[in-house]
Amino acid sequence: MASRTATELTHPTRAELRFTAVLAALSDPMRLAIVARLADVEPDGELACGVFQLPVSKSTQSGHFRTLREAGVIRQRDEGTRRLNRLRRTDLDELFPGLLDLAIPQGREVIAGLAG
Amino acid sequence: MASRTATELTHPTRAELRFTAVLAALSDPMRLAIVARLADVEPDGELACGVFQLPVSKSTQSGHFRTLREAGVIRQRDEGTRRLNRLRRTDLDELFPGLLDLAIPQGREVIAGLAG
DNA sequence: AGCAGATGTTCGGGAATCCTGAACATGGTG
DNA sequence: CACCATGTTCAGGATTCCCGAACATCTGCT
Numbered sequence: 001m002a003s004r005t006a007t008e009l010t011h012p013t014r015a016e017l018r019f020t021a022v023l024a025a026l027s028d029p030m031r032l033a034i035v036a037r038l039a040d041v042e043p044d045g046e047l048a049c050g051v052f053q054l055p056v057s058k059s060t061q062s063g064h065f066r067t068l069r070e071a072g073v074i075r076q077r078d079e080g081t082r083r084l085n086r087l088r089r090t091d092l093d094e095l096f097p098g099l100l101d102l103a104i105p106q107g108r109e110v111i112a113g114l115a116g
Numbered sequence: 117m118a119s120r121t122a123t124e125l126t127h128p129t130r131a132e133l134r135f136t137a138v139l140a141a142l143s144d145p146m147r148l149a150i151v152a153r154l155a156d157v158e159p160d161g162e163l164a165c166g167v168f169q170l171p172v173s174k175s176t177q178s179g180h181f182r183t184l185r186e187a188g189v190i191r192q193r194d195e196g197t198r199r200l201n202r203l204r205r206t207d208l209d210e211l212f213p214g215l216l217d218l219a220i221p222q223g224r225e226v227i228a229g230l231a232g
Numbered sequence: 233a234g235c236a237g238a239t240g241t242t243c244g245g246g247a248a249t250c251c252t253g254a255a256c257a258t259g260g261t262g
Numbered sequence: 263c264a265c266c267a268t269g270t271t272c273a274g275g276a277t278t279c280c281c282g283a284a285c286a287t288c289t290g291c292t
Contacts, residue, residue, distance in 0.1 A: 019222040020143050027139035050268060057252050062270060081259040081268050098214035106135040166239060173281050178241055197239050197288040235291085242285075249278070256271075262264090 009069070009076055014091045017072040022096065025071035026103050029110045030054050031064050035073060036107025038087040039100070046077075046084035055114065125185070125192055130207045133188040138212065141187035142219050145226045146170050147180050151189060152223025154203040155216070162193075162200035171230065 012018075025031055034052055041047060049065055056064075065085065068074045075086045092100050128134075141147055150168055157163060165181055172180075181201065184190045189208065190201045208216050 019219075020145055020148065023139045023143035027136050027143055029136055032136065048268080058269070059253075059271080060251055063250075066270090078258095078269095083269065096218055099218055102212055102215055103135075164239080174240070175242080175282075176280055179279075182241090194240095194287095199240065233292105236289105237291100238289080239287085240285105241287100243283085244281105246281095247279080250276080252274090252276105254272085256269105258268085258270100260265100260267080262266105 009078070011069060011075060012072040014072075014095065017091060017095055019096065021071040022073060022092070022099070025068050025073050026099075028064070028067075030056055030061070031068055031073075032103060032107035033110040033114070034064065034068065034085075034107070035087065035100070036104050036111060038074065038085060039089075039104045039107075042087060042089060044086070046086045048082040048084055050082065125194070127185060127191060128188040130188075130211065133207060133211055135212065137187040138189060138208070138215070141184050141189050142215075144180070144183075146172055146177075147184055147189075148219060148223035149226040149230070150180065150184065150201075150223070151203065151216070152220050152227060154190065154201060155205075155220045155223075158203060158205060160202070162202045164198040164200055166198070 026035065033054065037052060038045070038047060049061065052061065054061055054064075065074070065076065065083070068085075069076050072088060072091065075088050077084055077086075087100075089100065142151065149170065153168060154161070154163060165177065168177065170177055170180075181190070181192065181199070184201075185192050188204060191204050192199055192201050194200070203216075205216065
């Protein structure tokens, strides 16, 4: 899947990262949860889209990942049938120091709220 | 004006501030510019809505202020015919330390881009 | 008091965005 | 090859955003 032919997995370069886009990407509970789980497997840890069991439809989840990638919060690559996601920690820490450290605990709270 | 009778200027308490709402409020260039200008008159400095000369319509600007207030980023009070705005610095710093210090320079860049 | 100006808010319509189920595409497996 | 698993795309309805126009409130002037 992943339609490699159609959507070529475009990522913004570090210089192209925009604060407003990153904030917009992080301003959603589901996306915060995704970021927090990715932070738990750092560094170099990757998680497939499917392992996140969020209470939203599959297409909505797909949209969330695209939003995060186009904002530059995560990096995606295809491996076989799965799309693997990794947090762009170094880029974000360099440009917006402290932001991820603020967002990640908030994402964990979302996860706790979903489970509990 | 300010329609004191209809919309009673409701502010969230500190405990009611939500990270996602604050991030959403800060994820817009115009609102970032507002925050940066309010930061320049801290502490206890207040600015009327009208002093911000943003390239948006008056009604849009009014909506931006409401978004910021309902997210808990600013505090508003009416004085005569003007609505005065103040940054909720202590609340935000306590709950999300570093976030404003990240957002304010970004807002200044927006302002510089508008002037230049 | 009455009227005009200043400052903001609200309302209605058109544009853009978000969420979802259904259909589609691709890779792995028996 | 048939089948399943993983994700994406598409079309629709609902929500949100932006704007101009109209409205509301306060202040000042005569």
